[in-house]
Amino acid sequence: MNARVKVIGAGSIGNHLGHGCRTLGMDVTICDIDRSALERARDVIYPNRYGSWDDAITLATPDELAGEAFDIVIVGTPPATHLKVATAELETTSPGVILIEKPLAHPSSTDIDAFIAAAEKSSTRVLVGYNQRLKPNTKHFVHLATTLELGALQGLSSNMLESWDGILKAHFWMKSERDSYLAFTDQGGGALLEHSHALNLFLYFADVLGQGRVTDVVGDIEWVSHEDGRYDRDSALSLTLESGLVGTVRQDLHTWPASKEAIATFEKGALVWSMGDSSDRVEHRSTSGELIEAWDFPKTRPDDFIGELEHLRSVWENPQTKSPIDLPAGVAVMDVILAAFESSSSGTSEPVRIRN
Template structure:
């Protein structure tokens, strides 16, 4: 049973999960190499988002040395540091890891390392929280009971300008001050917005089986190709296909998936204050709306992880397949 969350990285994600952990009654420790980041968490980010600072949260400028089977380690640092931190903590005996998206930079050793450590009893959980949410789980259940027939195709749009991300990272004046502005470091549309790839893969795997990456298209920020501002891919499955479009330029934001079946259609939409979906066929018409706050996305994901839901292995596998698509697409950058 998870009793403590140990967070690496005092940035935006670290704050979200620190709050989620306290809501669930967990002990929380946060480690960051930057004293400024720890101070910013305590004085600005956390109290501005959640009302006030929680003095029970321990802020550490040194690395935890010992772990118990009841500890969950969140690696919420920039992607370029995640595998190194994972390896360090594996050597210290940590057995439970929540990996923020993307799991690593493109083309890293991440997938081989996950496979090796899972075989040795290590537990990994996915930071792709949109596919571990109330709306997604309900969406899939309603589709499966609606007799829509075989899935023909799925089209995902995950399109959001940098404005929202810079607002959440208010201490930055430009994306070039962090990994966000550099695709090789895990930024850009393909990696930073890879919730889109993950959503599409997770849906396909519910009804079919992903086979291969077919086509990839990038558009870049400039001739320097620091990052991809637009990413589009076609991913084939045994009996259907997936098209994913992600970008860092669109206004208004679109985070949605359209599914076409032989006997009907479905759509899921993720928003800032509500998520909703539609399922429709000649015999069925379902519409559901889920009101939420931003913090709820992280609370739900962490709650399911701490309870040990059996679907978590499947969800992490879909996260790994997302990283696999990123790694393959990177060869065409």
């Protein structure tokens, strides 16, 4: 049986995930409160990215879908609306699975706590869209890290460095980052939230490699103010793990060409994870930095989402399926980010909330 999927939000990620669901044969409805956004998806974004519009996709406003049930709901609206939209779905339609695009939310611990409480009362499985955890190069990195005899982990770093140029190229209908939430950290934009794949990968690799959770963070953040608000342009984090290991994460909005990589350094070598436009990669390097072996994973941009969406369908088909992108993983990213903002303000190390 094909899953019936409702994608809420007709912007960039809504088009990517709607296209990915159609590639996997799912029935897709894209929903948006703005009729002009639906028309832009049909006439501009989708055909420019994927060649032509898919007439099998239904476009609708929320009023036109009132009371209609879906198996899977994907929330691809601006981050400041994620939790409000997802809570409404939990309380009214109760789909089998909800996928909330990253970041989970805007930086509000009160709203996050309220959503966790709502999700715990619901039978709906909630996932957060950190698709990098489910890509082939990530799986291979984990395989190597847990099977090669590399010795003790000595260092861990993760970076997502990409200027506005790269982001606006992907959002070609926008003239400026200020045309959306991107230039407003309080709305879920800025480097630390928009590029939170780096922090997410750090947390994932730290867990897989037995280092535990982040207990404390020092946030060195460069802020940019403009007439309408402000955003973090460059965020460098020093993260202390339960094991005692101290690692680093850096995310920025000014580096070009973009650099996206994570490095795990061991006693007997290092593993390097990287992401590119046409190929992802994993490298095994010696202690002196010499390349021992490399694995390339050619791809297109739509391929970036296929592993995540295959996993989403598997969770819908079998609700007992374990998931690396379950709600607690997305919450953990937000808890570190909230502590990092506190650290940036206080100028000192701040504890990270540890949840049961």
